[in-house]
Amino acid sequence: MGFFSSYIGMYMAQSVGHSVLTLFVVEVSLRVWEVSEAKDKFRYRLLVLILPFVMFPLFQFLNPDRGSFYFAQDTAVFSSRNWLDLSVLGFRPFLYLFLLATGTVSAVVLLQEVLPIIRDWLRKPQKQEAAGRPAGPLIEGIVGEISAVLKIDIPSVFIIDDEHPVIFTMGTKEHSIVMSERLLSIFSERELRCALAHEAAHIVRRSNITTLLVFFVRICMFYNPISLLEFRKLVQDDEHICDDITVSVTKDPASLASALRVFCLDVPGHEAFRLSVVKEAIESSSHNLLLNERIERLENHVSFGYHPFEWVRYCTTVAAIVVMSYFVV
Amino acid sequence: MKIRRYFFFGIIVFVTLVVLSLLSWLPSAVQREGIRRYRSIEDVKAVLKIKKIFLPAYFPQYLIWPPSEIYAARKPHTIVLMHFTNFKKTDTVLSIRQTELSYKSPLKSRIEPVTIKKREEVVIKGRKGLLAVALCHGGEPCNSVSWQEDGYNVEIVAKDSVEELLKIAESTASD
Numbered sequence: 001m002g003f004f005s006s007y008i009g010m011y012m013a014q015s016v017g018h019s020v021l022t023l024f025v026v027e028v029s030l031r032v033w034e035v036s037e038a039k040d041k042f043r044y045r046l047l048v049l050i051l052p053f054v055m056f057p058l059f060q061f062l063n064p065d066r067g068s069f070y071f072a073q074d075t076a077v078f079s080s081r082n083w084l085d086l087s088v089l090g091f092r093p094f095l096y097l098f099l100l101a102t103g104t105v106s107a108v109v110l111l112q113e114v115l116p117i118i119r120d121w122l123r124k125p126q127k128q129e130a131a132g133r134p135a136g137p138l139i140e141g142i143v144g145e146i147s148a149v150l151k152i153d154i155p156s157v158f159i160i161d162d163e164h165p166v167i168f169t170m171g172t173k174e175h176s177i178v179m180s181e182r183l184l185s186i187f188s189e190r191e192l193r194c195a196l197a198h199e200a201a202h203i204v205r206r207s208n209i210t211t212l213l214v215f216f217v218r219i220c221m222f223y224n225p226i227s228l229l230e231f232r233k234l235v236q237d238d239e240h241i242c243d244d245i246t247v248s249v250t251k252d253p254a255s256l257a258s259a260l261r262v263f264c265l266d267v268p269g270h271e272a273f274r275l276s277v278v279k280e281a282i283e284s285s286s287h288n289l290l291l292n293e294r295i296e297r298l299e300n301h302v303s304f305g306y307h308p309f310e311w312v313r314y315c316t317t318v319a320a321i322v323v324m325s326y327f328v329v
Numbered sequence: 330m331k332i333r334r335y336f337f338f339g340i341i342v343f344v345t346l347v348v349l350s351l352l353s354w355l356p357s358a359v360q361r362e363g364i365r366r367y368r369s370i371e372d373v374k375a376v377l378k379i380k381k382i383f384l385p386a387y388f389p390q391y392l393i394w395p396p397s398e399i400y401a402a403r404k405p406h407t408i409v410l411m412h413f414t415n416f417k418k419t420d421t422v423l424s425i426r427q428t429e430l431s432y433k434s435p436l437k438s439r440i441e442p443v444t445i446k447k448r449e450e451v452v453i454k455g456r457k458g459l460l461a462v463a464l465c466h467g468g469e470p471c472n473s474v475s476w477q478e479d480g481y482n483v484e485i486v487a488k489d490s491v492e493e494l495l496k497i498a499e500s501t502a503s504d
Binding site: 317 | 335
């Protein structure tokens, strides 16, 4: 148990505890304050990832005695050590459960996220722009119109020769939109406008850099199961926000929904039970589930309007999380 | 309507804190092992059946008897830690800790020497001891003396002069 008395050990145990508490308070806040807009939800959910990452070092800086036995005894509301030290017939079930959960999540992050990124980075052609051809005047015209509405610099658009329907935004300072030839051939003009507006919305929101920063925090807390779940919710919220921006520009949610359907994947059948097939089926189903949720949201969304963000409520939630977490060790 | 929401949010925060306190208390209610706080030395003797608890016979007048805090455990290792406050009950000025010889306790005294100025060997009733002339947090003098006796390591830390500390130690060690 010496590890959990060290700074790193305390950070691990407390950041997981703070994540659980923050998640609970954020979910309660979303309901109590009746937060319905995706951009507002995103701000609240960001707290679940960011606050547990920074709170422990901040608290220890303010009060170095916070890690002591006496703080846990006299001042803390909840001490994780009480549970981690709990012994049943010489066996510490909660310690092993904690190690199992954090170990499993660490393995998932390593195998599912870190290794594929390294593999893709090694395989990726270093000059991707050179692989695409410039888009024609139709696309450039649409992008120009959208950029004017969203008040952004007109991004360059490249068409790549890919058999899959692919569209994404590149760059963190100078942006460009990359789409596949296949997508160009199947999209109607209205769908194309929506897809390009959606990518432009990512540029407005600086989604690439935001996602990168959020991903960095998430990788730093590779052992934290709450961060794993919350990161995915954040990415989905970001997509919702960009969908809302797209609809506010195009006024055409039906075309965006129809454009999204193109990205649904075929789920492999169950004839051959192979691990690779099962893995692909799970990934495809999960991908489709998220897309279908967005499509359903677009088809049933009552309002795409905006109202001012309620900062007082937000600050109340942040204050509650910070104060409560201080007393959770 | 808005105020009601804040009120409701406040109630949820309060209930969460109560639930967290209960969750924190629960393991100590089901488990007797580990370091716990005791009300009196009699409690420690009765519950943990520790035969020998080191107590000084000599107390400087500014100390309050009984100890302000007693932490003890029998399993997995025996440890007894007592803190004594000054007469105004404003500050812990003396601590006595006994631990099994084989056990390096993670439980530190509330007054822990930070800056050691000098270490020297002393004799406590014929036993070899180690005196540390030191300063605590904030630069207050706090000296410590430790020795081994009856299978225990005994350490006394006092915010007092070396002479007074040695008097307390001599009165704590067995003949």
